[in-house]
Amino acid sequence: MPGFTPNLSLTYPTIDDVIDAAAWQTLSNQIDAQLSVTDLLRQQTLHRPTVNCTGFTAGVAPATTTNINFNTSIWTIPSTFHSTSVNNDQFLVPSSGLYFVTGDVSANSGTTETRLVGGVSLNGTVYFQASNAGNTLVVSISCNPKGLIACNAGDIIRVFGNWAGTGTATLGADVQIFKLANL
């Protein structure tokens, strides 16, 4: 009867077993499989999902909550996390985990800009927001929403803005998202 190691159940022959090629092959194959498991863990550790994008949505009227389109990728890992051309207001969470989201949201080119709320939503529900109050003189205002989100694979993260003032504005943002841990 073969023996088994305590943690990974690697198979080895005991004194009553025949030491043949098959015994060596079994152990080699099992070590190979466990090395693959280890390598996958290494890749998950060193290649955690992360994205850094910039974008804007132009012609936004005051008091209108608007998701921002991200049309430039600084980096996107894995590539399925975000597309700059299809549904580019969405970040598709690639694997379940805790993600840190931080970004700068700005409103620019309004006639006057008195207030801005920028935020992050998960599957359409507001998760956190930041606000900033300007005055009648400014034509650019920004805020910095940031926080930790518990996500499941396939969840959708969006960044949005809502500004107060006169005229129409361009809502811009840069956003960074990092997976910090598995759930």
Added chain:
Amino acid sequence: MKETERFSLPKPEGQDFADGALQLQALAEAVDIDLSNLQQSLTNSLRTPAYIGVSTATVTIASTEVLQLFDDATNIFNLTGFTTVYNNGFANPFTIPEQGSYLFGCYGVVTCDGAVNANTLRRFIIAASVPNGPQFTSQKSYSYWEQTLQAPAASSYLCAAGTFDYQVIGDARPKILWWGFEHDNTSSTVTMATGALWWVIKISDLAS
């Protein structure tokens, strides 16, 4: 038997008695220990201590007060290790499970209950006070502020985040994580809405 150079795996020498079963068993057990330890350390790095709490009741604050979040604590997520939510001053410190570098922060929505003093301050303060070093000779303090001015007749939305290092395991002195809010709207109280968030997560081991 000799051993390999890096992981000390057993290998027979020419003069060893040809006990193939015993030699294979020794090799399998050595690989078992090395690989399982490596897998465990990688798994741990992907499953670090983390905590997200959410308030379950509104809290009203006068301009003369500093709100210490969050007495109405309900943790919505507690990955590992954080056993006590900080509240009631310094009497009940938040337990940090292991040494490392941590990221922490909070989020809340505040609204005036009556008259609004235009362009007055709303501010989160988050802070950590932790023992520093194995000699127990001092404590490190970390503080971060996030503030905004509130326009008339509107709510303010605040997010704050910062980092701290915790270097000592097992020190009985308080390890304080502190999430606070204050404002200077003197004409009325300010209410923080249900659903305020506060969170902390380990992001790295300390450099050895």
